[in-house]
Every structure is written in structure tokens, then in C-alpha cells.
Amino acid sequence: MGEFDFIARHFRPLAGAGAMELRNDGAVMDLPAGEELVLSSDTMVEGLHFLPDDPAKTIAQKLLRCNLSDLAAMGSRPRGYMLNVSVPPHRHYDEAWFTDFAKGLAEDQKTFEFHLLGGDTTGSPSPLVLGVTILGSVRKGEALRRDRSQPGDGVWVTGSLGRATLGLQARLGALEDEDGSLTQAYRVPTPRIGLSLYGIVSAAMDISDGLIQDCGHIAEESGVSITLYEERLPLTPAVQKHLAQHKERILLGGDDYELLVTCPAAKEAALQAQCAAQSVPITRIGEVREGAGVTMLDEEGKPLRFSRSGWQHF
Amino acid sequence: MGEFDFIARHFRPLAGAGAMELRNDGAVMDLPAGEELVLSSDTMVEGLHFLPDDPAKTIAQKLLRCNLSDLAAMGSRPRGYMLNVSVPPHRHYDEAWFTDFAKGLAEDQKTFEFHLLGGDTTGSPSPLVLGVTILGSVRKGEALRRDRSQPGDGVWVTGSLGRATLGLQARLGALEDEDGSLTQAYRVPTPRIGLSLYGIVSAAMDISDGLIQDCGHIAEESGVSITLYEERLPLTPAVQKHLAQHKERILLGGDDYELLVTCPAAKEAALQAQCAAQSVPITRIGEVREGAGVTMLDEEGKPLRFSRSGWQHF
Incomplete structure (x- = not known):
């Protein structure tokens, strides 16, 4: 399958504001006045973070939700994400698989109110590798941190x-x-x-x-x-x-x-x-x-x- | 090697403003007034985008520069990046390799005036997979695009x-x-x-x-x-x-x-x-x-x- 058709079929429908339909070298994102960006990234590797026979839809959901959880930990709401997919030639990861995968992404985009901004699709000699960098926002100075616990808390x-x-x-x-x-x-x-x-x-x-x-x-x-x-x-x-x-x-x-x-x-x-x-x-x-x-x-x-x-x- | 020590040794020295020394679930980034964010992402897979015996330092530089090139194409200046590394157990990718890899990152951070914000490190059963999501900024509405060419240009x-x-x-x-x-x-x-x-x-x-x-x-x-x-x-x-x-x-x-x-x-x-x-x-x-x-x-x-x-x- 061709890279550009593949992206158009599965990922273009997920692209929201600023993604410019995934038709440029990158995406653009605006921040509301008084907010700052919160960023996190998680990679999931076949066999380590998910099993090849887990449903494609739940693999997609877990990928987004691990990243969403990092935003939650920082007190931030999600705005968008970049998706990186390295696909092995294995026939298991076929059109039907990616259709279900995209369905999982679409469903969680709706649940958590954010959207795809861009990303990258490559081959992989062996495992399926999935990465998300998620972008959220928070009022300036209000991101939660790990370093403010006090005795007695x-x-x-x-x-x-x-x-x-x-x-x-x-x-x-x-x-x-x-x-x-x-x-x-x-x-x-x-x-x-x-x-x-x-x-x-x-x-x-x-x-x-x-x-x-x-x-x-x-x-x-x-x-x-x-x-x-x-x-x-x-x-x-x-x-x-x-x-x-x-x-x-x-x-x-x-x-x-x-x-x-x-x-x-x-x-x-x-x-x-x-x-x-x-x-x-x-x-x-x-x-x-x-x-x-x-x-x-x-x-x-x-x-x-x-x-x-x-x-x-x- | 332990994940946390590994990150502290190789990547913490690269972290800049907003990364909070890679000690939280994510990073925070501010945008100057009147600017918007530009985002791009590129993955490099061992054997496909680089050869295992390419120098670690130039692999790091290529990884950053492919992403920097996307920002250049959008008319944007770099501000920071998220780094995703999936490391196979192969002994080739040892301490010395990652020391050189981090040197390449550090050198290009200096050349292009941006810094590490965060990322993720995982294992990989087979190839080394490297991903960068780069963040730049541009004055609002001034990102370059692909869709405005006119006959005669x-x-x-x-x-x-x-x-x-x-x-x-x-x-x-x-x-x-x-x-x-x-x-x-x-x-x-x-x-x-x-x-x-x-x-x-x-x-x-x-x-x-x-x-x-x-x-x-x-x-x-x-x-x-x-x-x-x-x-x-x-x-x-x-x-x-x-x-x-x-x-x-x-x-x-x-x-x-x-x-x-x-x-x-x-x-x-x-x-x-x-x-x-x-x-x-x-x-x-x-x-x-x-x-x-x-x-x-x-x-x-x-x-x-x-x-x-x-x-x-x-």
C-alpha cells in the first residue's frame, strides 16, 4: 500500500483544526490567551506494551489514554496529538486492522475532545511501534508537579x-x-x-x-x-x-x-x-x-x- | 541499565526551560504573544532511515535535522522537541553509543537554538526506533503552506x-x-x-x-x-x-x-x-x-x- 493513500484513508478523517488535513510539512496550533502548552509522549511497542492479538481498537485507545493520563497528572486538558506509526510488513496489520485502529482513535477523540494534528508513518522490519506526543493546555503556572509534597500531607x-x-x-x-x-x-x-x-x-x-x-x-x-x-x-x-x-x-x-x-x-x-x-x-x-x-x-x-x-x- | 538512570545520564543534560529536568509526567511550554505553534514529527528506524554502523552522533543530528527541515518548510523557528527512543537489547547500543548520540543532540541544540522538552524511552525487541516531535513557532497566520502556488510562479x-x-x-x-x-x-x-x-x-x-x-x-x-x-x-x-x-x-x-x-x-x-x-x-x-x-x-x-x-x- 502507498504511504500517502494509507494516510489519507485512515488518518485524514481524524485530523482537526491546525492539521491542515495533513497536507503540509507540519501542523499549526494556537493557544488561548493566558494558557501554556503541556506536552507528553508515550511509545507502545508490539510485544512489550500490547499483544499482537489485542484488538486494534483497544490498542489505539490505550495509546491515546496513556498519554491522556499524563496530561491529567499535570492538570491539563487535551488539545491535539501527533501520531507516529512504524508498520511491519506482517500481513496481520492490514487494511481491516488499521480501519479498527482508526475507529479506536476516532472514538476517544470524541470522548476526550481533542484531535489528530499530524505525525509520521514509516515501515518497520519487525514490531509495530506506535507513538503519540500529546498536547494539552493549562492556565499559566497551574500545571501540577511532583515536587511540592509536604510532611503531613x-x-x-x-x-x-x-x-x-x-x-x-x-x-x-x-x-x-x-x-x-x-x-x-x-x-x-x-x-x-x-x-x-x-x-x-x-x-x-x-x-x-x-x-x-x-x-x-x-x-x-x-x-x-x-x-x-x-x-x-x-x-x-x-x-x-x-x-x-x-x-x-x-x-x-x-x-x-x-x-x-x-x-x-x-x-x-x-x-x-x-x-x-x-x-x-x-x-x-x-x-x-x-x-x-x-x-x-x-x-x-x-x-x-x-x-x-x-x-x-x- | 535502569531506565531512570539512563535518562538522567544521557538526556537530562539536554533538557531546557519547561522540561522541568524531565522529572514530571510532561513538559510545559509557553508561546510569545502573537505567535502560534508549528509541529512536525519524524521517525527513523534502524536499517530503513539509517544504517546501524552510521556514527551515533550523525544519527542524532539527522534525526533533529529532518524535523528542523519541516519547520524550515513552514517558515518556523525551532523552540523544543520531544524525543522517543525504543532501544533493542543489542550490545551495539551501549553507553558509549548513547553518549555519542547525546553529543550529536547537544551540538545541534546549540547550533539551532532549541532544547529537549521531554519524551519516552522504551525497549524494542529488534530495531532501534528513534522519533522526534519538534515544536516551533511562527507569527500567527504566517506559516508557509503548499497550496498557494499560481500559474506563472x-x-x-x-x-x-x-x-x-x-x-x-x-x-x-x-x-x-x-x-x-x-x-x-x-x-x-x-x-x-x-x-x-x-x-x-x-x-x-x-x-x-x-x-x-x-x-x-x-x-x-x-x-x-x-x-x-x-x-x-x-x-x-x-x-x-x-x-x-x-x-x-x-x-x-x-x-x-x-x-x-x-x-x-x-x-x-x-x-x-x-x-x-x-x-x-x-x-x-x-x-x-x-x-x-x-x-x-x-x-x-x-x-x-x-x-x-x-x-x-x-
């Missing part, structure tokens, strides 16, 4: 933990996913776009590399320690069923794409009200203390020990 | 043609590159950043997919035809030496990263003055006519025929 997490990492295990045949909720969470995360947390939380990030490791990022950047309580972790019944056998995986596994925030006591009511208004569950799972590092305490108050720290990309 | 090209495509052949052992100029052009293109062509040219793009095909893009987007004259093409002596044997390759091969513009007769003096001020050679190689398609005429005024239209990415 509470540690909070949206939604629930561990579903996606167990979903991957279910996909690999290592456990049973009776109601399909684990697989669904692995394939289609829910980015927490739309919460207005500036002035409420002291630090924010999304959990992509596992709860413990990501708490470690906030602790390191803010120069504090974080203490978590195992019994407070929000786990769905489907996850709880596997807790005994897969505890380390649930605590260290990645792909949750939930928001992890720290919040001063005086702002907790505002945090809960903001989340309730958006129907986003949020749970207090620990607290910020002086010191360094992350500790998780079990029901008896003893620190859990882990054999590794979390997901490393290579 | 001249067709102009900066620099010279065919060196990079012959450089690739030299690298593959298919021809002799006596003075090394062909290989150098293949490895380190010269993006034409810094020309102020708004209000002078009627259309602009960069030649990345080959002269004939890229002229075809302007012809199609502007609804015109383009006639080129073979004897007017700017060719260096090193290219002329291979003209008889490699004519089609020189005319259709990609990777030149020269600017292709169309210009009304009344603006030709301004175009030449602007290029002279920046020491950029520019040559009138043809003209825009009514109709459709691209024709190249030989010295006797006969149309050349080609066996293919130009570089297709897959």
Missing part, C-alpha cells in the same frame, strides 16, 4: 489498583479473569481527565510504573518519605481474589493510569468534593512524612519487603 | 540535489564517494532554518521524498502543474560525475532536505536577496503552469519518463 489514589497488571497475566493465561474486568482494564485504561486539582493537591502524577515506584518518584522529587497502608488500598473484588497469590504484582505492577496525589489536610474536603463532582472514586492510602523512600505497612504495622521496585522499561 | 530549490541519495549508495558500496561529500550529505543534512520567506513565496515544502514526488505534492495541493528543466538542476561536481549512471536516483531519491518553493515573478528579487543574506544558494529550476502533474524536460525539451514516482515509506 495525605497520599491519595483515584479508582482502584492492580486490575491492569492482572489483566496482562490473564491475557498470558496465568490466571482466570472471570468477569473480563481485568482484561478490560489492561486494554482500555481510564485517564482521569477533567479534575480541577490546582490549588488543592501538593503533588500529582499518574501510576504507570507501579504504585511503589511511582510513590518513590514523588518522595524523591519532593524530598520526603511516603508511608502506605496495605489495608487501605482500593482493590476491586476481582483483584482481591488474586491478592494472596499476586500481592507483589498488584503493588508493583504498572499500567493502572490512576492519579496519585498528595494533599494537605486542610484541602482534603475540596479534593473529595472535586472527585465526587466528576464521579471519580478517591481513597486515602497513606501519608507523607519527613525522610526518604516509600514504606508499605501491613495490617500489623510491619513493613512489607519486595523483591524488586517496579516496572522498568528496559 | 517560478519553482526554486535551495542548495543542491542528489547528494544524500548517492551518499546512501556509497554507504551500501554501490558507488565511490571520493571526497566524502555524498556520505556527509546523507548523514548530516542542512535544514534551511532562518530564512524569512513569508510574503515572498507562494508555496514551500522540504524535499524529503525526492524532487519529482515533492513537486507533485505542491502541484496537487495548489491545483497546478509544474514543469522542471533538467539542465537547471543544481548538482555538485560529485553528483554530476554519477549523473549518467544514476539519473533516476538523483531525481527521485529522497533525503535532500532542501527547500522547494514557488515564487511569483514580482518577488524573485526578494527571494534571492533573502537567500543571499543567509548565504543559502537558491536556483530557479522550473515554473508553475495550469493543469496537473509534474513534467521534467530534458535539454531538447522532451519529457523524461521515470519507472517510479519517488520514495514511499512502506
Whole structure:
């Protein structure tokens, strides 16, 4: 298939304002007065970040949603994205596959109100490699950061933990996913776009590399320690069923794409009200203390020990 | 090696304003009043866009320069870039390789006055895949486009043609590159950043997919035809030496990263003055006519025929 026809068929219908129908060397984007740009980028590689037999539509959605989650972590709303696709000659990635892939993109563009700006399509000798650079905006100076946590702040997490990492295990045949909720969470995360947390939380990030490791990022950047309580972790019944056998995986596994925030006591009511208004569950799972590092305490108050720290990309 | 240490060692020193030292989920970028953002993205795949034994430093430079060339084609100056790296476990891509790669990035950041904003690093089961999304800015409404050529305009090209495509052949052992100029052009293109062509040219793009095909893009987007004259093409002596044997390759091969513009007769003096001020050679190689398609005429005024239209990415 020809590159230009391929782009015209699958991606031109996704292009919005500023993309100039993907007919130029680049795209143009304007920012409203008083806003600044927020940028993030995520690459997904076949076999590492998705399985070749995952549905094309959910691969597209996961690609956008991992990036949307980064914007959510910075308190930003999405405006557009650049898409990079390196396609292997494998017949699996055919017209039908890319039609479904584009459908997934289109659906999430509508859900999250943003659009394709441009990108690049190349070949690849072997795996399918998908990249998105997402552009959002935020009022100047109001981007959320990781480095403002203070001792005494509470540690909070949206939604629930561990579903996606167990979903991957279910996909690999290592456990049973009776109601399909684990697989669904692995394939289609829910980015927490739309919460207005500036002035409420002291630090924010999304959990992509596992709860413990990501708490470690906030602790390191803010120069504090974080203490978590195992019994407070929000786990769905489907996850709880596997807790005994897969505890380390649930605590260290990645792909949750939930928001992890720290919040001063005086702002907790505002945090809960903001989340309730958006129907986003949020749970207090620990607290910020002086010191360094992350500790998780079990029901008896003893620190859990882990054999590794979390997901490393290579 | 750990992902976070790897990023800290090689990429944190490249991060500039808004990148927040690569310590958050994303980057923040501000735009001066009255400017809008220009975006472009290019992916380079080992074996397709560079050879594994090309120097790491020139691979880095080519990656940035392909993207810079897109900004030049839109009349934009660079501000920052997002870098996506998918690294195979192959021992060739080791610490020393990435140290050189980062050197190439650092050098070009200085030359072209922009900086790293953020990105993503992942593994890859097989080839090294490198992606850049570049961000530039331009005064609102002044981005150059491909769709404003008018019959009667001249067709102009900066620099010279065919060196990079012959450089690739030299690298593959298919021809002799006596003075090394062909290989150098293949490895380190010269993006034409810094020309102020708004209000002078009627259309602009960069030649990345080959002269004939890229002229075809302007012809199609502007609804015109383009006639080129073979004897007017700017060719260096090193290219002329291979003209008889490699004519089609020189005319259709990609990777030149020269600017292709169309210009009304009344603006030709301004175009030449602007290029002279920046020491950029520019040559009138043809003209825009009514109709459709691209024709190249030989010295006797006969149309050349080609066996293919130009570089297709897959």
C-alpha cells in the first residue's frame, strides 16, 4: 500500500483544526490567551506494551489514554496529538486492522475532545511501534508537579489498583479473569481527565510504573518519605481474589493510569468534593512524612519487603 | 541499565526551560504573544532511515535535522522537541553509543537554538526506533503552506540535489564517494532554518521524498502543474560525475532536505536577496503552469519518463 493513500484513508478523517488535513510539512496550533502548552509522549511497542492479538481498537485507545493520563497528572486538558506509526510488513496489520485502529482513535477523540494534528508513518522490519506526543493546555503556572509534597500531607489514589497488571497475566493465561474486568482494564485504561486539582493537591502524577515506584518518584522529587497502608488500598473484588497469590504484582505492577496525589489536610474536603463532582472514586492510602523512600505497612504495622521496585522499561 | 538512570545520564543534560529536568509526567511550554505553534514529527528506524554502523552522533543530528527541515518548510523557528527512543537489547547500543548520540543532540541544540522538552524511552525487541516531535513557532497566520502556488510562479530549490541519495549508495558500496561529500550529505543534512520567506513565496515544502514526488505534492495541493528543466538542476561536481549512471536516483531519491518553493515573478528579487543574506544558494529550476502533474524536460525539451514516482515509506 502507498504511504500517502494509507494516510489519507485512515488518518485524514481524524485530523482537526491546525492539521491542515495533513497536507503540509507540519501542523499549526494556537493557544488561548493566558494558557501554556503541556506536552507528553508515550511509545507502545508490539510485544512489550500490547499483544499482537489485542484488538486494534483497544490498542489505539490505550495509546491515546496513556498519554491522556499524563496530561491529567499535570492538570491539563487535551488539545491535539501527533501520531507516529512504524508498520511491519506482517500481513496481520492490514487494511481491516488499521480501519479498527482508526475507529479506536476516532472514538476517544470524541470522548476526550481533542484531535489528530499530524505525525509520521514509516515501515518497520519487525514490531509495530506506535507513538503519540500529546498536547494539552493549562492556565499559566497551574500545571501540577511532583515536587511540592509536604510532611503531613495525605497520599491519595483515584479508582482502584492492580486490575491492569492482572489483566496482562490473564491475557498470558496465568490466571482466570472471570468477569473480563481485568482484561478490560489492561486494554482500555481510564485517564482521569477533567479534575480541577490546582490549588488543592501538593503533588500529582499518574501510576504507570507501579504504585511503589511511582510513590518513590514523588518522595524523591519532593524530598520526603511516603508511608502506605496495605489495608487501605482500593482493590476491586476481582483483584482481591488474586491478592494472596499476586500481592507483589498488584503493588508493583504498572499500567493502572490512576492519579496519585498528595494533599494537605486542610484541602482534603475540596479534593473529595472535586472527585465526587466528576464521579471519580478517591481513597486515602497513606501519608507523607519527613525522610526518604516509600514504606508499605501491613495490617500489623510491619513493613512489607519486595523483591524488586517496579516496572522498568528496559 | 535502569531506565531512570539512563535518562538522567544521557538526556537530562539536554533538557531546557519547561522540561522541568524531565522529572514530571510532561513538559510545559509557553508561546510569545502573537505567535502560534508549528509541529512536525519524524521517525527513523534502524536499517530503513539509517544504517546501524552510521556514527551515533550523525544519527542524532539527522534525526533533529529532518524535523528542523519541516519547520524550515513552514517558515518556523525551532523552540523544543520531544524525543522517543525504543532501544533493542543489542550490545551495539551501549553507553558509549548513547553518549555519542547525546553529543550529536547537544551540538545541534546549540547550533539551532532549541532544547529537549521531554519524551519516552522504551525497549524494542529488534530495531532501534528513534522519533522526534519538534515544536516551533511562527507569527500567527504566517506559516508557509503548499497550496498557494499560481500559474506563472517560478519553482526554486535551495542548495543542491542528489547528494544524500548517492551518499546512501556509497554507504551500501554501490558507488565511490571520493571526497566524502555524498556520505556527509546523507548523514548530516542542512535544514534551511532562518530564512524569512513569508510574503515572498507562494508555496514551500522540504524535499524529503525526492524532487519529482515533492513537486507533485505542491502541484496537487495548489491545483497546478509544474514543469522542471533538467539542465537547471543544481548538482555538485560529485553528483554530476554519477549523473549518467544514476539519473533516476538523483531525481527521485529522497533525503535532500532542501527547500522547494514557488515564487511569483514580482518577488524573485526578494527571494534571492533573502537567500543571499543567509548565504543559502537558491536556483530557479522550473515554473508553475495550469493543469496537473509534474513534467521534467530534458535539454531538447522532451519529457523524461521515470519507472517510479519517488520514495514511499512502506
